[in-house]
Amino acid sequence: MSDSLSAETIQISGHDGDEIEAYLARPAGDEARGGVVVIHHMPGYDRGTKEIVRRFAELGYDAICPNLYWREAPGAAPDDAAATARANGGVPDARLVGDVGGAAEALRALPTSNGKVGVIGYCSGGRQSVLAACNLPLDAAVDCYGAFVTGTPPEGFPLKVTNLVDQLPNLRCPLLGLFGNEDSYPSPDQVDELDEILTRESKPHEFHRYDNAGHAFFSVDRPAYRVEAANDGWEQIETFYQANLGG
Amino acid sequence: MCTYATVRTALTGSAKGPDSKWFHVTDGTVYFDHPVHAMAEHTLNIDFADPAKGPGARVAVELTAASARELVTAIEAALASAPEELKV
Numbered sequence: 320m321s322d323s324l325s326a327e328t329i330q331i332s333g334h335d336g337d338e339i340e341a342y343l344a345r346p347a348g349d350e351a352r353g354g355v356v357v358i359h360h361m362p363g364y365d366r367g368t369k370e371i372v373r374r375f376a377e378l379g380y381d382a383i384c385p386n387l388y389w390r391e392a393p394g395a396a397p398d399d400a401a402a403t404a405r406a407n408g409g410v411p412d413a414r415l416v417g418d419v420g421g422a423a424e425a426l427r428a429l430p431t432s433n434g435k436v437g438v439i440g441y442c443s444g445g446r447q448s449v450l451a452a453c454n455l456p457l458d459a460a461v462d463c464y465g466a467f468v469t470g471t472p473p474e475g476f477p478l479k480v481t482n483l484v485d486q487l488p489n490l491r492c493p494l495l496g497l498f499g500n501e502d503s504y505p506s507p508d509q510v511d512e513l514d515e516i517l518t519r520e521s522k523p524h525e526f527h528r529y530d531n532a533g534h535a536f537f538s539v540d541r542p543a544y545r546v547e548a549a550n551d552g553w554e555q556i557e558t559f560y561q562a563n564l565g566g
Numbered sequence: 567m568c569t570y571a572t573v574r575t576a577l578t579g580s581a582k583g584p585d586s587k588w589f590h591v592t593d594g595t596v597y598f599d600h601p602v603h604a605m606a607e608h609t610l611n612i613d614f615a616d617p618a619k620g621p622g623a624r625v626a627v628e629l630t631a632a633s634a635r636e637l638v639t640a641i642e643a644a645l646a647s648a649p650e651e652l653k654v
Contacts, residue, residue: 395621398602403621406595
């Protein structure tokens with residue numbers, strides 16, 4: 320397989336048919352392949368996230384990241400867009416599902432698509448990856464340390480999100496979970512709870528939990544980066560997607 | 567973690583922002599969450615903004631929790647040192 324790839328900014332149809340921006344990276348060549356929707360973290364549709372999209376193309380997948388803040392801040396710098404979206408109350412769950420669904424359809428419409436699409440999200444995107452997998456026809460989902468998939472927000476904690484416990488019985492595809500044992504949100508107990516619920520519901524899942532790693536250990540440009548956990552995590556992702564999105 | 571917590575407040579004043587230009591500030595957004603630039607896992611972040619001028623009309627500050635508390639104390643001290651008749 321060649322390591323040549325191309326990347327570009329495109330427009331896709333998102334929630335309610337809204338036109339939104341997305342970053343698409345594709346391997347060279349015309350062989351059939353799976354697709355990956357990358358859900359960016361709360362700080363936005365930024366350089367680090369686009370590097371992840373290109374890495375999936377380098378791994379042999381058509382990969383796309385929808386700009387979840389396009390409606391609030393079209394054309395703005397990623398950090399300014401994230402601040403604007405945050406001040407406006409963040410991304411509603413229904414809109415997230417619509418935008419990820421639109422991104423998945425854009426991948427399936429590519430001439431190279433083998434029909435299979437996975438999703439991955441980091442941080443707030445980890446929760447959104449699980450949310451998407453409970454509501455959309457996807458083939459594999461990866462949750463990288465998403466808070467409030469399970470667990471109850473502390474008393475007085477001004478969260479706008481709810482956990483996804485009531486939606487987990489609807490999970491439609493295998494889930495790979497990657498978590499740091501030093502993380503507080505999600506805490507090890509909350510990861511245990513998610514594991515127990517998915518086991519009880521007979522939902523295929525595979526968790527890897529890393530010592531000496533906390534939240535955001537994949538973030539190469541942040542102090543939270545942990546090379547050992549991140550390297551093993553990437554290997555787990557490659558194996559998981561190969562099994563569920565290949566051929 | 568992403569705290570999702572966001573506190574908004576209306577402000578009246580000015581800030582020096584993109585391209586070294588001053589702009590009128592109408593909104594403040596305060597939250598404790600991941601920073602974009604500061605070398606800390608979480609910071610107290612403040613956006614001084616004028617949403618009417620678009621997302622780029624923003625001055626962003628990311629402070630460690632200890633620094634943020636020191637700033638609050640400094641602001642209170644500065645305000646306390648000024649004559650009441652000047653503080654309208």
